[in-house]
Amino acid sequence: MAHLNELATALLDEVGPNRSAAGVVMSSRWRAPDDGKVYPPTFPVDGPSRYLYEKRHVPGESEPREVVVLDQPASQANRVEAALLEARDEGRIRLPLFVLRASTTDGERRLTSLEFPHRFADAYLRDSELDGVLFAKTTPGARLRETTSNDVRPLFERSPESLVFGSWDSHRKGRSVKFPRVFSSSMIGWDPQIGQRAGGKMDPFNLTGAVKDSAVTEGDWEFSATGEAKKKGAKLSELGHSNIAPSLDHGGVSITRADRSGWLSLSGLQRLRFGDAPRETAWLARATLAAMAVAGDRLAFDHPSVWLRSGCDLVRTTDTIGFERATGEVNPLQVSADEAIAAFHALRDRTAEAGIVMAQDTIELTPTAGLANAIEYATTRAQADEAGEE
Numbered sequence: 001m002a003h004l005n006e007l008a009t010a011l012l013d014e015v016g017p018n019r020s021a022a023g024v025v026m027s028s029r030w031r032a033p034d035d036g037k038v039y040p041p042t043f044p045v046d047g048p049s050r051y052l053y054e055k056r057h058v059p060g061e062s063e064p065r066e067v068v069v070l071d072q073p074a075s076q077a078n079r080v081e082a083a084l085l086e087a088r089d090e091g092r093i094r095l096p097l098f099v100l101r102a103s104t105t106d107g108e109r110r111l112t113s114l115e116f117p118h119r120f121a122d123a124y125l126r127d128s129e130l131d132g133v134l135f136a137k138t139t140p141g142a143r144l145r146e147t148t149s150n151d152v153r154p155l156f157e158r159s160p161e162s163l164v165f166g167s168w169d170s171h172r173k174g175r176s177v178k179f180p181r182v183f184s185s186s187m188i189g190w191d192p193q194i195g196q197r198a199g200g201k202m203d204p205f206n207l208t209g210a211v212k213d214s215a216v217t218e219g220d221w222e223f224s225a226t227g228e229a230k231k232k233g234a235k236l237s238e239l240g241h242s243n244i245a246p247s248l249d250h251g252g253v254s255i256t257r258a259d260r261s262g263w264l265s266l267s268g269l270q271r272l273r274f275g276d277a278p279r280e281t282a283w284l285a286r287a288t289l290a291a292m293a294v295a296g297d298r299l300a301f302d303h304p305s306v307w308l309r310s311g312c313d314l315v316r317t318t319d320t321i322g323f324e325r326a327t328g329e330v331n332p333l334q335v336s337a338d339e340a341i342a343a344f345h346a347l348r349d350r351t352a353e354a355g356i357v358m359a360q361d362t363i364e365l366t367p368t369a370g371l372a373n374a375i376e377y378a379t380t381r382a383q384a385d386e387a388g389e390e
């Protein structure tokens with residue numbers, strides 16, 4: 001019988017019919033490391049910059065304040081999945097995994113089910129083969145297709161991340177199933193002040209002139225002092241030479257602080273159905289998924305700093321994780337990544353003993369011919385472009 005630690009016991013209590021918590025909240029505060037300036041993700045939006053701005057209410061303040069979005073829920077979920085994958089590769093956590101391996105002229109490419117954009121419903125998985133058989137016609141493929149809103153056991157067994165971070169089988173005709181995420185997280189920056197940045201380049205030899213033959217390849221071009229320097233393909237700058245005049249570009253934002261808000265919905269877990277499994281077994285399965293989410297959160301974010309992208313390295317100043325009651329009170333949990341993983345393993349094993357077994361092996365897949373050709377083209381296109389073969 002698997003031993004349940006304090007976290008596992010608490011999660012099991014809170015997924016049952018007498019739960020007292022609304023969810024597990026992860027709340028942390030961060031600061032920019034030096035000048036208070038950060039670079040949010042950019043989008044093709046209208047406005048003074050290409051960042052996303054919103055208004056958020058602050059307790060005790062009558063007017064909402066402006067924030068800039070630093071990391072959206074989908075991106076945060078991907079960061080948690082990447083942390084789970086790294087932990088699995090290191091042997092720290094036991095999770096099922098599909099691995100798609102594609103042989104290309106540029107070497108082997110690996111893509112896992114913890115990286116598939118649409119998780120169990122992803123086109124990469126659909127367009128794969130297991131031992132030469134189209135995945136959907138194999139035993140694990142057919143099993144995943146048996147998933148319904150009333151019985152999520154196939155996903156629990158082979159793709160638990162689909163239940164935690166959400167998935168939608170949108171390509172399936174007629175009988176698609178959709179599972180909203182039960183774990184969500186996002187990061188925002190408060191009181192953003194738009195910055196500016198002027199980007200340019202000074203050539204150390206102050207090269208001027210043009211390329212005589214615009215059809216040549218890199219390293220085999222002929223210089224022309226009087227060529228059509230403004231004609232496309234004839235500019236020295238297109239080969240990486242000459243000066244480039246400074247121009248304004250998105251220049252980040254200055255913020256007073258950044259907040260990360262994470263939420264594991266216990267009511268969302270309560271909605272998951274496990275077919276004809278006894279209700280005590282369903283509670284164990286839900287608690288296992290909750291522990292997996294907490295473990296992933298701690299693996300991804302329980303660090304002194306987090307790197308979101310170039311120019312957006314944040315230093316953590318406070319961090320709280322705990323059960324949030326209906327009153328808004330939070331009962332803090334002191335839990336490390338290893339403790340959360342131990343809780344996950346104990347609950348996972350207890351669930352298996354009760355009859356719902358989460359796999360822990362790796363299923364190796366290969367791409368179908370069409371997908372293999374697409375991967376080959378995408379992988380080698382850069383070399384072809386460089387060689388002027390198109």
